[in-house]
Each structure stands twice: as C-alpha cells, then as structure tokens.
Amino acid sequence: MATLEYRPLNLGRWVVWGASALVMIVLPLIFTSGFTLTLMSQIGIGIIFALSYNMLLGQGGMLSFGHAVYSGLGAYFSAHALNLVAKGGFSIPVALLPLVGGAAGLVFGILFGYVTTKKSGTTFAMISLGIGEMVFACSLMFPDFFGGEAGITVNRVIGESFLGITYGPAIQVYYLIMAWALVCMAAMFAWTQTPLGRMANAVRDNPERTEFVGYDTHMVRFLTLVLSAFFAGIAGGLNCINYEIVTAENVGALRSAGVLLATFIGGAGFFFGPIIGAIVFFVMVIAVGAMTKAWAFYLGLLFLVMVLYAPGGFASLILMHVPVIKARLMRRLWLPYAAALATGLVLLTGLVSVVEITYHYSLAGSTDPGMTLFGFALDVTDTIPWAVAIVLLVGGFVISRLAWSAVGRAWGDIIHVLQQQSA
Amino acid sequence: MSTAIELRGVTKNFGNTAIIRGVDLAIPRGERHAIIGPNGAGKSTLFNLISGRYPVSGGDILLNGESITSLKPFEINRRGLSRSFQVTNIFQRMSVFENIRCAVLWSLGYKYSFWHRLGGLKDANLRAEEVMESIGLKRRRDTFAGVLTYAEQRALEIGVTIAGGAEVILLDEPTAGMSRSETADAVELIRKVSQGKTLIMVEHDMGVVFNLADRISVLVYGEVIASDVPQNIRGNKAVQEAYLGTEAGAH
Numbered sequence: 001m002a003t004l005e006y007r008p009l010n011l012g013r014w015v016v017w018g019a020s021a022l023v024m025i026v027l028p029l030i031f032t033s034g035f036t037l038t039l040m041s042q043i044g045i046g047i048i049f050a051l052s053y054n055m056l057l058g059q060g061g062m063l064s065f066g067h068a069v070y071s072g073l074g075a076y077f078s079a080h081a082l083n084l085v086a087k088g089g090f091s092i093p094v095a096l097l098p099l100v101g102g103a104a105g106l107v108f109g110i111l112f113g114y115v116t117t118k119k120s121g122t123t124f125a126m127i128s129l130g131i132g133e134m135v136f137a138c139s140l141m142f143p144d145f146f147g148g149e150a151g152i153t154v155n156r157v158i159g160e161s162f163l164g165i166t167y168g169p170a171i172q173v174y175y176l177i178m179a180w181a182l183v184c185m186a187a188m189f190a191w192t193q194t195p196l197g198r199m200a201n202a203v204r205d206n207p208e209r210t211e212f213v214g215y216d217t218h219m220v221r222f223l224t225l226v227l228s229a230f231f232a233g234i235a236g237g238l239n240c241i242n243y244e245i246v247t248a249e250n251v252g253a254l255r256s257a258g259v260l261l262a263t264f265i266g267g268a269g270f271f272f273g274p275i276i277g278a279i280v281f282f283v284m285v286i287a288v289g290a291m292t293k294a295w296a297f298y299l300g301l302l303f304l305v306m307v308l309y310a311p312g313g314f315a316s317l318i319l320m321h322v323p324v325i326k327a328r329l330m331r332r333l334w335l336p337y338a339a340a341l342a343t344g345l346v347l348l349t350g351l352v353s354v355v356e357i358t359y360h361y362s363l364a365g366s367t368d369p370g371m372t373l374f375g376f377a378l379d380v381t382d383t384i385p386w387a388v389a390i391v392l393l394v395g396g397f398v399i400s401r402l403a404w405s406a407v408g409r410a411w412g413d414i415i416h417v418l419q420q421q422s423a
Numbered sequence: 424m425s426t427a428i429e430l431r432g433v434t435k436n437f438g439n440t441a442i443i444r445g446v447d448l449a450i451p452r453g454e455r456h457a458i459i460g461p462n463g464a465g466k467s468t469l470f471n472l473i474s475g476r477y478p479v480s481g482g483d484i485l486l487n488g489e490s491i492t493s494l495k496p497f498e499i500n501r502r503g504l505s506r507s508f509q510v511t512n513i514f515q516r517m518s519v520f521e522n523i524r525c526a527v528l529w530s531l532g533y534k535y536s537f538w539h540r541l542g543g544l545k546d547a548n549l550r551a552e553e554v555m556e557s558i559g560l561k562r563r564r565d566t567f568a569g570v571l572t573y574a575e576q577r578a579l580e581i582g583v584t585i586a587g588g589a590e591v592i593l594l595d596e597p598t599a600g601m602s603r604s605e606t607a608d609a610v611e612l613i614r615k616v617s618q619g620k621t622l623i624m625v626e627h628d629m630g631v632v633f634n635l636a637d638r639i640s641v642l643v644y645g646e647v648i649a650s651d652v653p654q655n656i657r658g659n660k661a662v663q664e665a666y667l668g669t670e671a672g673a674h
Contacts, residue, residue: 194538194539194540194541195536195537195541196535196536196537198521198525198528199535201514201517205516205517206512206514206515208476208512209512209513209583211497212505213500213526213528213529213583213586213587214497214528214529214587216497217497223535223537
C-alpha cells in the first residue's frame with residue numbers, strides 16, 4: 001500500500017533510481033530501430049502522464065475522466081510557445097519547453113480544479129467528464145488556437161545547437177524525454193512523502209475524519225489536482241516536442257480513458273504501478289497495434305481480465321510475491337506457474353487465432369481470403385483454420401483451468417505456511 | 424473560571440421532527456463533563472452540532488466566547504475543539520503511526536505543505552510517538568489500523584482525537600462495546616489524556632460517568648433536564664424518573 005513505507009535505509013531507493021536511469025540510458029543502445037525508439041519515447045511520456053493521473057486516482061481517490069485536458073492544453077501551449085520562439089517572439093531552450101506545458105496545466109488545474117474538486121466520488125468523475133467534453137468542444141470552436149482538424153504543427157529544431165544537441169534526431173528527443181521522466185518520477189514520489197501527499201491519502205480513505213483533524217478536504221483535493229495537472233502539462237509539452245504536431249485528440253476523451261486504463265492495469269494502489277501500466281499500455285497500443293488491427297480488442301480484454309482477476313494491477317501481482325520470496329517458498333510456485341504459462345500460451349494462441357481469423361474474414365474475407373497467422377498461410381474461407389483455432393481456444397481454456405487450479409492450491413498452501421510462521 | 428463551550432438555545436430539526444429543542448449549557452474550562460440520557464435523546468446529535476458535522480437549526484454555539492455556529496468542522500478543529508466518534512472513524516488503510524501523524528500535522532503548522540518531507544518533521548514524528556505511547560499502542564506502530572482489535576481501535580480513535588493538542592475534547596461513547604477490563608483501561612486513558620483540558624463525553628456506562636465526570640448533564644427528548652455534580656444528579660427526582668430509574672436499573 002502506498003502509505004506503508006518506513007524503511008530507515010534509503011539505499012534500496014537509490015539503487016532503484018540508479019537502475020531506472022541506467023536502463024533508460026542503455027535501452028536505445030540495445031534496441032536501435034526507429035520503431036523501438038518511438039515506442040520507448042512514448043512510454044517515457046506515458047509514465048509521466050500516468051503517474052500524474054495516479055496522484056488523483058491512487059493517492060487522492062479521485063476518478064477523473066478528463067485528465068487529458070491538462071496534458072492536452074499543456075501540449076497546445078507548448079506548441080504555440082515553440083512557434084513564437086521560432087518567430088523570435090521570445091526565447092526558451094527547447095529542453096525547458098515542457099515547463100511551459102506544466103505551467104499551462106497548472107493554470108488550467110487552478111481554473112477547472114476548483115470546481116471539480118468541490119465534491120469527490122461520482123460527482124467528481126462526472127464533472128471531470130463534463131470539463132473534458134467542454135474543452136474538446138472548444139477545440140472545434142476556436143480553430144485559431146487549436147488548429148482545427150489539422151492541429152498545430154511545430155518545428156522543434158530551432159535556436160542555437162548546444163554541444164551539438166539540436167533535438168533533430170529522435171535519439172536526442174528520447175534522452176530529453178527520459179531526463180524529464182526521471183525528474184518527474186522523483187518529484188512525484190517525493191510528493192507522496194509530504195504532508196499534502198499524506199493528507200491526500202487521508203482524504204481518499206476517510207474524508208470525514210480528515211475534516212475533524214483540521215483539514216479542508218476540498219483544499220487537499222484541489223491542491224493535489226493542481227500539482228497533478230502541472231505534471232500532466234509537462235507530459236503534454238514532451239508530446240509536442242516528440243511528435244511536432246498537436247491535434248484535438250490530445251485533449252480528447254480517448255486520451256483520458258487511455259491514461260485511466262494504463263494506470264489501472266499497472267496498479268493504482270502503488271506508486272510504481274502506473275509506470276508498469278504505461279509500459280504495458282503503449283506496448284499494446286504501438287507494438288501490438290503495428291501487428292494487428294485488433295489491438296484495441298486485446299487491450300480491452302486485458303483490462304477486463306485485470307479488473308476481474310487482479311484489481312490491484314500488475315504492481316499487486318508483483319508485490320504479493322515479496323513475502324513468498326522472503327519465506328523462501330517460491331520453489332513451490334515455479335512448477336504451477338510454468339504449467340499455467342504453457343497452457344496459457346495455448347489458450348492465447350487459440351484466442352488470437354479466432355480473433356484474427358474473424359477480423360480478416362469480416363474485413364476482407366470475400367476479396368482476399370488469404371492471410372498469414374503465426375507464420376502459416378491460410379484461407380479464412382476454409383474450415384480447417386477455424387477448426388484448429390477453436391480447438392486451441394477450447395482446449396487451451398480447459399487445460400489452463402486445470403493449471404490455474406494447481407496455482408490456486410499452491411498459493412493456498414503457501415498462505416497457510418505464512419500464517420503459521422507469523423502466528 | 425472562563426467558559427470553554429457554551430450553547431445558547433440550540434435547536435435541531437430533521438424535517439418536522441425536533442431532535443434538539445433548545446439546549447442551554449455552559450461548560451467551564453478544565454471541566455470533565457458527561458452528557459447522559461436514554462437512547463434517542465439526541466446526545467450524538469448534540470455532539471454533531473457542536474463539532475460542526477451538522478448545521479444547527481437555531482441558537483448559538485460559542486467556543487472560548489466566540490461563535491462557531493456556522494463554521495465547518497475543520498475550522499472548528501483549528502480553533503481547538505476535537506472529537507471522537509461513536510462508530511470508530513479512523514484511517515483504516517494507514518498504520519497506527521500514520522493515523523496519529525495525520526492528526527498532528529495541521530496543529531504543528533504544516534498545513535498543505537508539499538515542500539516538507541514527512542520523515543524529516545522531527546516535531547510531528549516525536550509528537551506522534553508520544554501520543555502512541557500514551558494510548559499504549561507503541562508496539563502496534565506499523566500495524567494497519569483496520570486490523571487492530573476493537574479496543575485498540577477505540578484507543579486509536581482517542582489518540583487521533585487528542586493528538587492535535589485540542590483544548591476541548593468531545594468523546595462520543597468512548598467505552599461502547601468494551602469488556603469490563605477494557606473499560607477500566609479506557610477510563611484511565613481518558614483521565615490521563617484529558618488532564619488540564621475540557622472534556623465533554625457522551626457515555627452510557629454509569630460507572631464510567633460517575634467515575635470521571637465533574638459534572639453531568641441529562642438530556643431527555645432534546646432538552647437538558649438537569650446539569651449538576653454527580654451526587655446531585657443521582658438524587659435528582661426528575662432524572663430518576665426520566666432516565667436512571669429505567670435505564671440504570673437495566674445496566
């Protein structure tokens with residue numbers, strides 16, 4: 001839980017931060033293709049955005065349906081600022097442009113947040129949805145600012161190059177994004193360790209009691225939202241630099257829903273949950289998206305499975321193993337896990353086959369019945385691929401049910417042992 | 424002695440039903456005052472009015488001579504009045520230590536700070552440790568509040584209430600649901616933490632009331648029918664008829 005961490009020794013923390021930085025530096029040296037660079041840059045921005053969202057959802061208990069408003073407006077203001085700089089209107093290094101986005105997020109956080117945070121729960125969710133729709137509608141009403149359908153385009157290569165850094169090559173933008181991601185991660189983590197951060201947890205858990213220890217819950221929610229909007233704005237500014245175009249999608253409901261999905265999949269109850277969430281989400285969107293038209297279907301399915309079976313997200317799945325590792329009981333899980341993985345792969349293969357064949361059949365079945373799936377060329381009007389896919393799906397379902405019940409039994413034993421140890 | 428809390432003609436209606444029908448009450452600073460009365464007399468409602476949880480329908484409430492009638496709970500708390508709840512109302516998903524630290528932050532002036540690191544707040548952490556010690560939960564420091572035993576949760580409830588150093592403390596049935604020995608411990612705890620403060624408590628256990636209170640007010644159907652020292656309350660005819668004769672006999 002986010003509120004339980006009193007490790008006197010901060011060495012572990014330094015190791016984690018150092019390792020994160022190292023991974024960020026080394027990754028593009030291993031994965032050198034332009035595609036992975038795009039993916040990793042997007043993940044970096046997504047991490048900032050999802051963490052800022054989790055200040056609301058995870059830390060403050062505010063379910064927002066309109067968080068893209070702050071990142072999107074941050075992106076627009078960054079774009080206009082960059083264009084002004086290009087015209088010689090004023091001067092700011094490109095590396096610091098995200099601060100313009102952050103400032104815009106902050107200002108709109110103050111503007112909208114005061115109203116949205118008056119109430120918590122469903123009311124907050126509804127108002128955030130309303131403001132999101134309102135801002136999106138504005139994007140069509142004010143084409144001068146929002147750029148209409150085409151959006152606002154920018155050129156990030158401006159000004160003098162500093163030590164050869166022009167932000168022309170994508171790799172330089174990648175490192176800029178990662179530097180910001182690291183700074184924002186550290187800042188948002190530090191925030192959870194401040195009086196305001198802790199009182200945000202208090203308001204989340206028990207708003208009434210919070211009022212009776214002297215805190216105005218509205219003010220706590222408001223300040224939390226303003227800070228969260230600031231970080232969202234930074235993510236927006238980085239989006240502007242990364243893509244060199246800002247369109248109305250940036251403030252749209254789909255973006256707002258995406259960050260909710262990512263945060264939830266990763267685990268809203270833990271600080272690092274949204275980081276995992278952003279990685280999984282953008283791998284699904286970009287990497288799976290490049291492979292199949294059905295990516296959104298798989299993402300939805302993943303979300304569904306997580307909500308049903310792991311409502312604490314990937315972070316909770318990881319953390320539930322910590323006591324098991326400490327008690328040296330992991331060996332009891334390897335075999336059931338291996339079985340679950342193997343059978344799960346069969347099930348997944350069956351599922352993907354059915355989905356892909358169905359997609360291909362309904363989209364191009366009559367004109368182009370041929371397709372390749374897992375390296376096999378097949379004809380979607382033929383019955384054999386369908387039969388194989390369905391057998392894999394049903395068979396995979398049956399055997400993975402068996403494997404999962406074995407996992408369940410192993411866990412039952414482990415919990416029993418752990419309870420005996422603690423008693 | 425100056426007055427800590429004063430109620431002037433306080434009324435409260437829920438719809439057409441009058442729950443509090445004009446209560447006048449003055450409690451001097453430093454007094455331990457108990458409010459007793461049969462179920463449904465409006466004791467908890469009175470607490471909710473004083474602490475700002477509900478708005479009053481009429482009348483005025485003064486804390487240290489200043490009206491707090493229209494103030495919000497957090498404003499009243501900042502002026503030095505703190506309350507506990509009949510149904511335990513703590514931060515279930517936080518540790519004992521975190522619960523108490525949350526309750527001391529405002530009073531120590533950290534307000535909405537996002538530029539202080541909690542771990543570095545020596546005064547807040549020290550105060551939280553002190554309070555934990557005084558409520559006897561030191562060994563449960565890092566336990567989630569939600570998994571404490573009932574009596575421990577009640578002690579934490581009192582700890583959260585007094586941690587901010589409020590001068591006026593309202594305890595709503597602090598010993599409700601406790602065993603005899605737990606009650607005895609709770610009484611000692613209340614005596615200790617209310618030392619030098621103004622204490623107002625709603626309580627059903629007459630042993631606790633007569634043991635702790637300097638003065639007792641009897642609330643029946645939303646009216647204070649008597650307010651006096653314990654001996655006189657015991658001998659008061661109207662009180663015996665309205666309350667003690669039936670309720671106390673059953674206890």
